[in-house]
Amino acid sequence: MNKSPFRIAIAGLGTVGGGVVKALTARGEELSRRAGRELKLVSVSARDPRKARGYALTGWTADPLELARGEADVVVELIGGDEGIARDLVTLALKNGKHVVTANKALLARHGTELAELAESRGVTLKFEAAAAGGIPILKALREGLIAQPIEAVKGILNGTCNYILTEMESSGRSFAAVLKEAQARGYAEADPTLDVGGGDTAHKLALLSSLAFGTRPDLDSISVEGIEHITPDDIAYAREFGFRIKLLGVTRRVGEGIEQKVHPSMVRQRSPLANVDGAQNGVMVDAGAAGSFFFSGRGAGETPTASAVIADIVEAASETPSPVFGRPARSLTRLVPADAKAAVSPWYLRFEVLDVPGVLALIAGHLAEAGVSIESMIQRGRDPGEPVAIVMITHETAQANVERALKAIAASDKVRSRPCMIPMEAA
Numbered sequence: 555m556n557k558s559p560f561r562i563a564i565a566g567l568g569t570v571g572g573g574v575v576k577a578l579t580a581r582g583e584e585l586s587r588r589a590g591r592e593l594k595l596v597s598v599s600a601r602d603p604r605k606a607r608g609y610a611l612t613g614w615t616a617d618p619l620e621l622a623r624g625e626a627d628v629v630v631e632l633i634g635g636d637e638g639i640a641r642d643l644v645t646l647a648l649k650n651g652k653h654v655v656t657a658n659k660a661l662l663a664r665h666g667t668e669l670a671e672l673a674e675s676r677g678v679t680l681k682f683e684a685a686a687a688g689g690i691p692i693l694k695a696l697r698e699g700l701i702a703q704p705i706e707a708v709k710g711i712l713n714g715t716c717n718y719i720l721t722e723m724e725s726s727g728r729s730f731a732a733v734l735k736e737a738q739a740r741g742y743a744e745a746d747p748t749l750d751v752g753g754g755d756t757a758h759k760l761a762l763l764s765s766l767a768f769g770t771r772p773d774l775d776s777i778s779v780e781g782i783e784h785i786t787p788d789d790i791a792y793a794r795e796f797g798f799r800i801k802l803l804g805v806t807r808r809v810g811e812g813i814e815q816k817v818h819p820s821m822v823r824q825r826s827p828l829a830n831v832d833g834a835q836n837g838v839m840v841d842a843g844a845a846g847s848f849f850f851s852g853r854g855a856g857e858t859p860t861a862s863a864v865i866a867d868i869v870e871a872a873s874e875t876p877s878p879v880f881g882r883p884a885r886s887l888t889r890l891v892p893a894d895a896k897a898a899v900s901p902w903y904l905r906f907e908v909l910d911v912p913g914v915l916a917l918i919a920g921h922l923a924e925a926g927v928s929i930e931s932m933i934q935r936g937r938d939p940g941e942p943v944a945i946v947m948i949t950h951e952t953a954q955a956n957v958e959r960a961l962k963a964i965a966a967s968d969k970v971r972s973r974p975c976m977i978p979m980e981a982a
C-alpha cells in the first residue's frame with residue numbers, strides 16, 4: 555500500500571454513524587487492505603459533544619459544514635433529512651471536490667438528480683447503498699449487476715417497522731394500534747411513526763430503486779402512497795384463508811409507455827418469497843425480463859447492517875474511479891412518465907362491514923357489476939342478529955378505477971357501517 559491515506563470525515567454519530575466509526579476502528583486494517591490504501595478517520599461531527607458514545611471523537615468539529623471544508627477525501631453524511639444541514643453538507647462537500655457517502659434516502663429521493671449532476675461535474679463519487687434496504691446490496695445489483703436486460707418491475711418490502719407490525723399482527727391477532735405501541739416500547743418503531751407506517755419511508759426508497767431500474771430521475775411526487783394504519787387483524791386472517799399474506803410493498807413497474815410507482819398494502823401469495831419475509835427483515839424482488847426474477851432479502855435497518863453498506867461505499871470510493879451516481883450520466887436520466895395507476899389491473903381483496911339485513915348482498919353485488927367488477931370468491935361471516943357482519947370478496951382482474959367507483963357507491967348506503975377496504979393482490 556503505497557498510496558496516500560484516504561481521509562474520512564463523518565457527520566452524524568447516531569445509530570448508523572456510530573456503527574461506521576466502530577467498524578472502522580475494529581476492522582480498519584482489513585478494510586484498508588481491501589481499499590488498497592489506508593482508511594483514516596480524520597474528523598467527526600454531531601450535535602452533542604458531551605454524549606457518551608463509547609469511542610473517541612477523533613477530530614471533533616462542532617459545525618458539520620467544516621467537514622466539507624477540511625482535509626477529508628470523503629464526507630460521510632449520516633445526519634438525515636431532505637433539507638437543512640444534511641443537504642447543505644452534501645452540496646458543499648461535492649462542490650469542494652470531496653466524495654460523499656450517505657444513507658439518506660429522503661435527500662436522494664428529493665434532490666438526487668441535482669446532487670448526481672454536481673458530483674459528476676466535479677469528478678467525485680456520491681454513493682448511497684445504505685439508503686434503500688439497509689444491508690442488502692440491491693442498489694449495486696440494479697446499478698451494475700442487472701443491466702443486460704431491461705428491468706420490468708421491482709417490488710420490495712422496504713420498511714422493517716411495517717413488516718414487523720404486520721408479522722406481529724398476524725401471529726398474535728392483535729390490532730395495529732396495540733402492536734405499534736409495543737414496537738415503540740421495544741425500539742422497533744419511532745416515537746413519531748408516521749413516516750414508517752404511512753408509507754413515506756418506503757416511497758423514498760422506491761424512488762431510488764425506480765431511478766436505478768429505469769434510468770429515470772427520482773420522482774417522489776408521482777408515487778401513490780398508502781400506509782398500513784387501516785389494516786385489521788380480520789383482513790390478515792381473511793388473507794390467510796385465501797392463501798395470501800398482507801405486506802406493505804413498494805412497487806415500480808413498466809405499464810405501457812410509463813412507469814407505475816406505488817406504495818400500498820398488498821396481498822401476496824403465501825408461497826411467494828416476499829410473503830415469507832418476516833419481522834423487521836426486508837426483501838426485494840426484481841423482474842429482469844428475459845434474465846429472469848431475482849430475490850434479495852436481509853436486514854434492512856439497524857446499526858450493523860446499515861453501517862456495513864456505508865463501509866462498502868467508503869471502500870469503493872477509496873479504490874475506484876468515480877462512476878455515474880445512478881448508473882448512467884445524471885444528465886441522461888429521463889423524466890419519469892407516470893403510468894395511470896388507476897388503469898393498472900389486478901385482482902382485489904374487498905371487505906365490507908354491513909348490517910345483517912335483507913338485500914345488502916344484492917346491493918354490493920349490483921354496484922360491483924355496474925362498475926364491471928366480477929367476483930371470484932366470497933366469504934360471509936355471521937354474527938349475532940343486528941350486529942354488523944363482514945362480507946369479504948376476491949375479484950377477478952379489474953382496474954383500480956372500477957373498484958373505486960363501485961366502493962364509492964356502496965359506501966353511500968346506510969347499510970354499510972364503515973369505509974370498505976380494498977387491497978390489490980400481487981401476481982408474485
Ligand SMILES: NC(=O)c1ccc[n+]([C@@H]2O[C@H](COP(=O)([O-])OP(=O)(O)OC[C@H]3O[C@@H](n4cnc5c(N)ncnc54)[C@H](OP(=O)(O)O)[C@@H]3O)[C@@H](O)[C@H]2O)c1
Nearest residue numbers: 566567568569570600601602632633634657658855856860
Ligand atoms: N437507523 C437505521 O437503521 C437506518 C437505516 C438506513 C438508513 N438510515 C439513514 O441514516 C441516516 C442516519 O440515521 P440514524 O438512524 O443513524 O439517525 P440518528 O440515530 O438519529 O443519528 C443522527 C445523528 O445526527 C446528529 N445530528 C442531528 N442533527 C444534527 C445537526 N443539526 N448537526 C449535527 N449533527 C446532527 C445527531 O447528533 P447527536 O448524536 O449529538 O444527537 C446524531 O448523531 C438517516 O438519513 C437515516 O434515514 C438509517
